[in-house]
Amino acid sequence: MSGVVRAEIGSFRYAAAGVDALSGLAVDISAGSLTGIVGAAGSGKSTLGAVLAGLLPRGSRGPAPGGGHDDDRLSGRLGLDGQQVVFDADHAPRIDVAAWARRVGMLPQDARHYLSGVRATVREELAFSLENAGTPRSRMLAAVESVAGELGIAHLLDASPERLSGGQERLVAIAALAVADPGAVVLDEPLAGLDADARAEVDGLISRLRERGTAVVVMSHAFDELVTRARTVHVLSGGRAAASGAPSEVRGAAEECGVLVGTGAPAPVPAGPAAGEALLEFERVRLRYPSAAAPAVDGLSLHADAGTCAALLGPNGSGKTTVLKAAAGLLRPEGGRLRVEEPGLLLQNPADQLFERTVEREVGFGLRGGRRNPAVAEVLGRLGLAGVAGTHPYELPASQRRLVALASVLVRRPRVLLLDEPTVALDAGGRRHLVDAIRYALETGAAVLLSTHDEPFAAAVAHRTTRLERAAPNGP
Amino acid sequence: MSHPLTLPAADQTRRGRGRLLTALGIVLLAGTYAALVATQPAGLVDGIGQGVALATFGAYLAAALLLLAAALPQLPPAALTLIPIALALNIVLGQFVGSVMIPLYLDSIGTVLVGFLAGRRAGAATGILGTLVWSLFNPTVLPFAAGAALVGFLAGTAARIGAVRRVYLAPVAGLVAGVLAGVVSAPVAAFVFGGTAGVGTGALVGAFRAMGDSLLGAVTKQALLSDPGDKAIVFLVVALLVYALPARLTSRFDFVRRHRVLGRRAAG
Amino acid sequence: MLSAARLHPFTPLAVAAAVVTTTTALGTWWVSLAVVLGCLALAAAAGVLARLAVASLAILAPAWGSQLIIHGLAGRAGEHVIAAAGPLRVTSEGLETAAGLGARLAVLVVAGLLCALLVDTHDLVAAVDSSPAPPQVGYLVAATLSLLPQLAARQRAIGEAQTLRGARAGRGPSGWWTRLRLRAVPLVLSSVHDAADRAPHLAARGFPPRSRVTRLRRVPDSTAQRRVRRLALAAAVVGPVAVLGVPVLLPAGGA
Numbered sequence: 001m002s003g004v005v006r007a008e009i010g011s012f013r014y015a016a017a018g019v020d021a022l023s024g025l026a027v028d029i030s031a032g033s034l035t036g037i038v039g040a041a042g043s044g045k046s047t048l049g050a051v052l053a054g055l056l057p058r059g060s061r062g063p064a065p066g067g068g069h070d071d072d073r074l075s076g077r078l079g080l081d082g083q084q085v086v087f088d089a090d091h092a093p094r095i096d097v098a099a100w101a102r103r104v105g106m107l108p109q110d111a112r113h114y115l116s117g118v119r120a121t122v123r124e125e126l127a128f129s130l131e132n133a134g135t136p137r138s139r140m141l142a143a144v145e146s147v148a149g150e151l152g153i154a155h156l157l158d159a160s161p162e163r164l165s166g167g168q169e170r171l172v173a174i175a176a177l178a179v180a181d182p183g184a185v186v187l188d189e190p191l192a193g194l195d196a197d198a199r200a201e202v203d204g205l206i207s208r209l210r211e212r213g214t215a216v217v218v219m220s221h222a223f224d225e226l227v228t229r230a231r232t233v234h235v236l237s238g239g240r241a242a243a244s245g246a247p248s249e250v251r252g253a254a255e256e257c258g259v260l261v262g263t264g265a266p267a268p269v270p271a272g273p274a275a276g277e278a279l280l281e282f283e284r285v286r287l288r289y290p291s292a293a294a295p296a297v298d299g300l301s302l303h304a305d306a307g308t309c310a311a312l313l314g315p316n317g318s319g320k321t322t323v324l325k326a327a328a329g330l331l332r333p334e335g336g337r338l339r340v341e342e343p344g345l346l347l348q349n350p351a352d353q354l355f356e357r358t359v360e361r362e363v364g365f366g367l368r369g370g371r372r373n374p375a376v377a378e379v380l381g382r383l384g385l386a387g388v389a390g391t392h393p394y395e396l397p398a399s400q401r402r403l404v405a406l407a408s409v410l411v412r413r414p415r416v417l418l419l420d421e422p423t424v425a426l427d428a429g430g431r432r433h434l435v436d437a438i439r440y441a442l443e444t445g446a447a448v449l450l451s452t453h454d455e456p457f458a459a460a461v462a463h464r465t466t467r468l469e470r471a472a473p474n475g476p
Numbered sequence: 477m478s479h480p481l482t483l484p485a486a487d488q489t490r491r492g493r494g495r496l497l498t499a500l501g502i503v504l505l506a507g508t509y510a511a512l513v514a515t516q517p518a519g520l521v522d523g524i525g526q527g528v529a530l531a532t533f534g535a536y537l538a539a540a541l542l543l544l545a546a547a548l549p550q551l552p553p554a555a556l557t558l559i560p561i562a563l564a565l566n567i568v569l570g571q572f573v574g575s576v577m578i579p580l581y582l583d584s585i586g587t588v589l590v591g592f593l594a595g596r597r598a599g600a601a602t603g604i605l606g607t608l609v610w611s612l613f614n615p616t617v618l619p620f621a622a623g624a625a626l627v628g629f630l631a632g633t634a635a636r637i638g639a640v641r642r643v644y645l646a647p648v649a650g651l652v653a654g655v656l657a658g659v660v661s662a663p664v665a666a667f668v669f670g671g672t673a674g675v676g677t678g679a680l681v682g683a684f685r686a687m688g689d690s691l692l693g694a695v696t697k698q699a700l701l702s703d704p705g706d707k708a709i710v711f712l713v714v715a716l717l718v719y720a721l722p723a724r725l726t727s728r729f730d731f732v733r734r735h736r737v738l739g740r741r742a743a744g
Numbered sequence: 745m746l747s748a749a750r751l752h753p754f755t756p757l758a759v760a761a762a763v764v765t766t767t768t769a770l771g772t773w774w775v776s777l778a779v780v781l782g783c784l785a786l787a788a789a790a791g792v793l794a795r796l797a798v799a800s801l802a803i804l805a806p807a808w809g810s811q812l813i814i815h816g817l818a819g820r821a822g823e824h825v826i827a828a829a830g831p832l833r834v835t836s837e838g839l840e841t842a843a844g845l846g847a848r849l850a851v852l853v854v855a856g857l858l859c860a861l862l863v864d865t866h867d868l869v870a871a872v873d874s875s876p877a878p879p880q881v882g883y884l885v886a887a888t889l890s891l892l893p894q895l896a897a898r899q900r901a902i903g904e905a906q907t908l909r910g911a912r913a914g915r916g917p918s919g920w921w922t923r924l925r926l927r928a929v930p931l932v933l934s935s936v937h938d939a940a941d942r943a944p945h946l947a948a949r950g951f952p953p954r955s956r957v958t959r960l961r962r963v964p965d966s967t968a969q970r971r972v973r974r975l976a977l978a979a980a981v982v983g984p985v986a987v988l989g990v991p992v993l994l995p996a997g998g999a
Contacts, residue, residue, distance in 0.1 A: 016727045054481070055944040058728075071733075083481055093482040100481050101948035113941045116949065118886035120866040120961070127960040132879075132950035140960050162890065176949075330904050345908050351937070352898065353905035355929035357720060366910055392722035394933060408909060526771045527988045529848070548880040553947040556880060557939040560887035564895040565935065569928055589932070605881070609888050612865075614803050615856025616849065670845035671811035673803075678810025682818035686832060691814075713924070717932050728940045 004183035004215050005029040005104055006079040007052055012239075013073045014047075015058075021047045022239040027217075029184050032210060035217045036227035036247065039236035040258030040427040042397035045219040046109065048236065049186040051078075052217065054100030057092065080104065081183065101129075105177035106186040109398075111169040114176065115161055122164075123148075123157040126176050143179055151175050151208050165316060167198025171205050184215035191224055193424040195315050195453035199225075221399070221427045222260035223251060235259065260428045265456035266435040271463055272307025272442035279447040280304040280327055280343070280416045285336035287319070287326050295334065296322040302466045304416060304447035309438060311462035312451040318468040320451035321348065324418045327449060344414025348421050350393075350405035359396075360389040363407045379411045382440065383433045399430040410437060417441050419450035423457055435461060494546040501542035505622055505660070508535040512663045513692070525667070532667045533619045540604045540621035547601040554729055555594040555601075562586030563606045584627050584707070588650075588714040591631025592640055595731040599628030619668055623661035627653050627707065634711070635731070641739035643715050650711025654704030661703075662696040677702065752965040753868040754875075758976035760855040766983035767851045776847035783854045792861045800854050808846045815842040865889055870961040879957045895935065902930045 005027070012022040022044050029035055029052075039045050050056040057072030074087040080103050085093060108114055119125040123144055130140045148154045153171050156164070164172060170190060177185050190206065191199050203225060210216055218226045227233055228247045235243040235254045243253035255261045281303045288295040297319040304310040312320045325331045326338060328345035347353065356362035363379060364371035371389075380386050383403045388396060393404050402425050409417070422434055438448055438461055452458050458465060512532065551559075563586055570583035587606060591599025603624030611618045634640060634649035665672050670691070672678050677698055684694035718726065718738065726732050767779050787796040816839045817832050824836040865886070873882040906926045914922065 014724070014727075015733060016723070050944070053948070055948065058730075058944070059483070080481060085481055096479075096481055096483045097944065097947040098950040099479045101950075102479070103481075106945070106948065108941065108945060110941070113938070114945045114949075116883075116887075116946070116951075117890050118869070118883055124960050128951075129949040131873075131957050131959055132953040134953065134955050134958050137958055137960060137962075140958070144960070325904075328908055330908070347901075347905055347908070349901070351934040352901045352930060353909060355720070355926065355933065392724075394722045394937065395724050412910070526769050526848075527984070530765055530768055530984050544881070545878060548878040549952070551880065551952070552943075553951065554940065554943040556883065556952065557887075557942040557946055558936065559884055560891050561895075561935045561939045563884075563888040564891040565932065567892060568895045568899055568931070585928075589936075593936070605884050605888070609885055611856065612860040612889075613799070613857075615852050615860075616803060616807070669807065669811070669849060670841070671807065671814045673810065674806045675809035675813065678806075678813040681810070682813040685814060685818040694814075713928075717928060720929050721933060721936060725937055725940060728943075 003028050003079070004031050004081070005052055008076050008078075009048075009051060010075040011073075012047065012051060012056065012076075015072050020239060022051070025234075025236075025239075025241050027052065027234065029215050029217060031183065031215055032213050033215050033232075034210060034226070034230045035215070036230035036233035037217060037219045037236060038223060038227055038233060038254050038257075038259045039221065039242075040429060041221055041399035041425075043236040043257070044239035045221075045236055046188050047239070049106055049188050049217070049219050052184075053104045053106035053186050054078075054095045054097055055106060057087070057095075059092075059094030098129075098132075101182065102180045103182050104184045104186060105180060105182045107170070107173050107177060107188060107190060109188045109192070111166075111173035114173040115169065117161070119161060121157065122153075122159050122161055122172050125161050125172060126157075126179055128176065129180055147175055147179050150212060151178060151205050153205070165198070167194050167201055167316075170194075170198075170202050174202075174205055174209065178209055178212070178214065182214065184217060185209070186217045186219070188219045189221065190218060191220070191226065192222075193421070197315060220259075222264065223247070223254055223262070255428075258428045260431065263456035264423075264428065264431060264454075265460045266431065267460065269309065269435065269439050269442065269461045271309075272445060277306045278303045279306050279341045280449060281337070281339045282323070282327075283337040285326065285338050286334045287322050287331055288334050289322075289331070297326075297468070299336075300466075300468075302449075302464075304449045304464075306415075306445050306447050307442050308463045309442060309448040309450065309461050311458035311465045312449065312468060313453070313455065313458055313465055314468035315453065315470050318470045320468055321420055323468070324420050324449065324451055327416065327418050340416055342415040343418055344409040344412055344416070345418040346406050346409050346420060346422060348424065350401050353405060353408065354393045354401070357392055358390050359385060359393055359404050359407075362393055362404060363411050365408070367411065373411075375411050375413075379407045383407050383410075383437065384429065398425040399427045402426060403430055403433055406434070406437060410441075413444075413446075415446050417446050417448045419448065421452055422450055423452060423454050431457075491550070494550055497542050497546035501539045501546065504535055504542065505539040508532060508539070509660065509663060512667060529668045532663055536619040536622045536664055540607070540625055543600055543622075543625050544604045547597040547604075551594070551598055551601065552730060555590065555598040558590055558594055558729075559598065559602050559605060562590045562602050563609055565589065566606050567610070584624065584710050585714055585717075587624060587628045588631040588710050589717065591628045591633075592635045592714060592718050592737060593726065593729045593732055594632075595735075596629045596632025596636065598731075599630075599632040600625040601628070603628035616669065616673070619664045620661055623657045623664070626657045626660055630656065631711065631714075632731075635737045636735050638736075638739075640715050640718065640737050643712070643719065646715035647708035647712040650708035651704045653711070654707030655700060657707065658699030658703035659696060662692060662699050665699070666692045666695040672698065750964050750966075751862065752963055752969050752973070753863040753871045755969045755973055755976075756859045756862050758973040758980070760859045762976040762979040762983060764852050764855050765980045766987065768848050769984035769987040771844060771848065773844060773847045776851050779851050780847075780854050783858045787858055787861070790862060792858075796854065796857055796861055799857050800850075803853050804846075804850055807849055808842075811842045811845045811849070812839075815839075815845065866961065867963050870959045870963045873957055873959050874963065879951075879953050883951065895931070898934065899927065899931055902927055905930075 007027045009022050009025040011020045013020045037045055037048060057074045077084060077086045115125055116128045119128060126144045127140045130143060148157055153175055156168060156172060190202055194202065206216055220227050230247055232244060233247050233250050234241055235250050235257050237257040242257050243250040251261060282300050285300045286295045287297040300323065302310060312323060314320055324345055326333060327340055328343045354362055356365055360371040360376055364373050364376040367373040380389055383406065385403055385407060388400065393401055423431060426434060441448055565586035566583050569585050587599060587602045590602040604621045607617050607621035607624050630653035639645045639649040672681060680698045681694045684697050726738055732738060763779055767776055784793060787793045817834060825833055826836060827834040869882045869886040873879060
């Protein structure tokens, strides 16, 4: 089998960065193969993926007028389909990103960043690249229909891209990559944050993609079902290859480098000493968003007692987030009774609340004394963030950014800790800190209510589970 | 099919065409403005002259479209994804500010943001496109596109010459932008609409008129009273917002790196 | 009778342009009124009358107020003084001017908004893409329109998040500033980040294109509509020239 992509990377450094993001890596991807690249958050996976896909180094339009050379710097050679592109200090060719993408496509962590967001239907979205290349309409139609048929997403063609679920967005984005018929695709965390059904769908689509002869490179922070089937797995740590080989050979090295191996379920968390008093009670509660026709949740009864953890399980769209928002006081119940004492909620998307210039200012916001409040340093220490207290939250990898958001909730010592999908985006280290935080909250007499689709995790940390079913599909 | 994977060095042909269109747009705008100021004939004092209204509307809109056609083909993808965000921010933040009852427009936050991060061409394009999009909700804004372009262009110019390297310089640049944009837009308010968009500004114009000013004079004075202050605050707010962004993010914009818009900020 | 779904988006726009320029050139109040009523009737036929009326009044009411003050109350021209107080003079000529300007504005607003309500934005973008305009125009307009609801939703989520962490802002200018910071910083931060993340993938999908783009979407059109558009565009230019030119030419020709 011939190599589709062959990369030898001496070093790569982002513009204006002080250290190399990648160094001393060699990746060889043969036709139709499945390759895994694993590592903890911030290990350089996404950077490597972007280099393979020709998205890095970003070409500038000539040297800066002041003479300062301030661009991404890559030294190494990339081979694609028999063409060699050599990068070194004196020679920095500008990549034709669109031409490169026809050979190696890349799905970013957030599939919405790949989708154009400007088309009315999935069919048109799939045709976007072809439209830009000026392909005649009849050929576009044929190409889109055949890709959608072969990858099994023909039923989505007439849907509006804005109404897709998270899993469907990934299916559509991968199909859009496949329309150009590239020799290889790089998928950054294709399974992260999906429930079991959606994972299976994405996994199935990737298998069908490989049947078409496309080589697949998967980036993951977990040793998941895709990585274990890979021919070769590269373990990244600090931008270097810590190990390479068959999945079984590198499993141990991966675990050492902070990759989540196995189900990632922690040791069971015991109930706190003060177990008993109910701090949160739902009694036949009905919740409905102001604009919605039907209630999102109806007749829900549950309680969370001091020193215990309750888990909400159920597929995406079953109303888990709605329940947590109601518990936090953001949504008033339409019927039933809801009682809660001093809640604190960790939202799914930390980007909604981070706005300070440093982690410690963020966590100390609104507290007496701000970042100098002793509680700030204490919480940051417990979550392993002491070393990044002065960093901008947005410069942290996703896993640590999520922990910053958690810290800003914990620092207020809520009596009811509400966590919405807390494991999403966390690497192995982040999960350990999360479990420690839950244990600490229980020991200090707080109650925890969390939503998750990670059942092994819920089984280990929760003392009671409530399962929500997907509401019957109905109007807008 | 062996399509090359790398690009040749930047080509100059598009630049020449862009310069020509820019020059045409500026000549049209300046010519219309000069003609309106110079010929304020007696019959026009009350601003209802239909021919003048149509000619002003048409010339200002055409000038803006020429400038847009000049700017767009040269924008890099980083500017193309930033501009829609900026336009939506103009509207969303404009509404927020309106809802707290402070008499400022601040509807150019996004335009100035693009000027600071992606340069004058992108800034000017944002101003014009913002007007085109907003005209779907309010058709009367169409001829103000040229003024909005000027704000974006001047924001980019300010960033380029280093007026954003110190936060306190930004409002000074905003003041200048407000004066120029106010002066350029005044003929539209005066000759196309014979008034302003709101009762408060209308009362101000009425007061100047009662004191004996011509319509254009009164509208220009009103614009000079409100626009520079508004733009100074917008420039200041956007400068503070840009400094709230992590260096790693701002350094992803070629323009910021090339012209050291934010001074010597190192990325982590 | 009015099936907006069959219309090429440029057809109503071209007709509206012709109507607005010609009506403006005429400057006759009853013609303007008739045009506005006609637009309202079309809106009623298309089922968008209420939306058109509300949106138009929201723009027109303050602008009419402004015109009334400037020309009706503080106008300097006119002999027939109806009332006067200090520098303020209400003259019948001034009121007439204000009414004329108000009618002209109403035509532009009502006709323009009617187009915006009738035209399908996806069709409009596809039509712009297929026109000689730079392909960036269509993308940027479409992206903005699809981002607006997303950003508004994110703005609400940010408001919720800040409420949750007990972020309170005081009153007065410092409270306003804190509120703006609490809302604007996370919004700008996350959206600029999004924009920067999207950029390389947009380039990977071949945008901006180097040659003319094609579109999978088919925009409804017909020979009749193409003719109407050509006529309307010609009328948009010839109409006002004829209206404004004829009175000038007539005495000259008669002399």
